[in-house]
Amino acid sequence: MQTVNSLFVQNIIGRITHGLVGLDIYLNEKKSNNYLEDFLTLTDVEIKTALVSASSKTTLIPTAKVELSDEEEALIRCVTKTQQLILNLEEVNSEKEIENSINQLGAKLDVIYKAIPGK
């Protein structure tokens, strides 16, 4: 049975959005911030968990495993790539590179919003 744990999906959406907000603020302030820290705590395992919707609540039965789609795998790669960029922000010379990251990650958000029906 595949069920959506919409709360955990919201959490992942929140932390990815914090990554975007953090980069936006970084562009203005040129220093790290809490939002980026939140985004850096995000792991590929958590994203996979949200996407296959294994509930973190106590359930009568466990949930079945589900494979990720190509676009879901692409989202995970994009998150990891953006995290790498954030870890090396001081070495990034061009604002354009950060803006591109914002756009690419922002576009990938659709993938995870799809996990919540109607979004």
Add this chain to the structure above:
Amino acid sequence: MSFDVVFDNFVRSETHIKEVSLDIPYRFQLRSLERVKELFLRWLDVYKAYANGYRNELLTKTSRYVIRMLSSFTDTLEGKVREVFEARIPNEAYILVNDLFEQLGPRPITFVLAEGTLFEQTSIFRQLSETIDKMSAPRPAQGTANIDINMRDIQSRDVPVLYYEQGQYDNVLAWPLLLHEAFHYLYTYERLDRLAKDCPKVSWLEEALIDMYIVNYFGPAYALSLATYLQRFPHEKTVSHPSFVARIFIALQYLVKVKKENKLPSPVSYHTSDVFEYLKKVWSQQKEADTAQVQEQVETVYNAAEQRVIDVISEKAQPFSKFLTTNEEQRKTMHARGGFEYVENQVLSVGDVLEYFEAGIPVAADPRILFNTFTSRKSQEMIHDPRLRTFIVESLKKWHIKNAWSAAKASVQR
């Protein structure tokens, strides 16, 4: 980009939560739902505080992502509100769970039932926390200080939420599964991990112990509900859950012991044989490769924990077998006294309840008697019969009224 659209949405959601009408016949249930309504409003306050924080940030390129996120947060919250307040399960299912809490809990426990995709348990605070875990509050102090205050308030007045699988709302014979979920709360609250002493350290021990506890408290009716459910969803084992075979085997272990003791009065003893045969059939159909190993582990857990489980139940109530024996003795005494009996003093056996059912008259029977009346093979075939549902629902109502009346009378006498 303006955040006004988000705040408009918050106002709308607040209105929706406030407008939820609570046409509830039972005071304990009404109190629970009123409290949950307040907690949902607090939950919305947390999101408002986040929105206020984001609004004060200098965002030049990402406001639209934040607006989308906050809008979806609000929508998910509305969904959670609907799961509780539009749950289709009859109000009387609250009576069944409340009875368990009253019998085994430390005090009256506020809880709510919610319609979901699985039987599971959580709480309002845990649900909210799940959405914002590892997310720091926006930096501006103004407006975001309320996040901690609201979170602490929700935590201090938290309410367990017990989910049932949406398709089972009218399947009264599946309702005992709610007791498993309710018991998770007691397991944590009462620190019942002491039951695990001397048990092998298997990762699914808590689930196994809870199944053991409920089957020893509620009897074959729980074993039957569990087997019927697991037959439909025979999932592979995970870290937190034993395999299908293990859980069926726990219930079978219980039934074997009960049959061996041969203390159950008829017709429960016959019904138990029917349940045993059903479980054995389900078990043999679903055997897994590692059955022997699982069986051995379950047997070790069962033998190590059984007496402790019975002792813990006995601290507050009676295990099912003893309860039935005592009930039978009380009934005999009542009949020996003869004459007119007030309804609140009436003691009913499974046989009595069956007779009332056949006559179409709901009765104020203890839920353990009531549900174990319908475990025979014949009853299992009646699962879709609306008369069965009506009888159980109306009987639970009468049971609640009887207890309320007895409590009121006792209070006046004091």
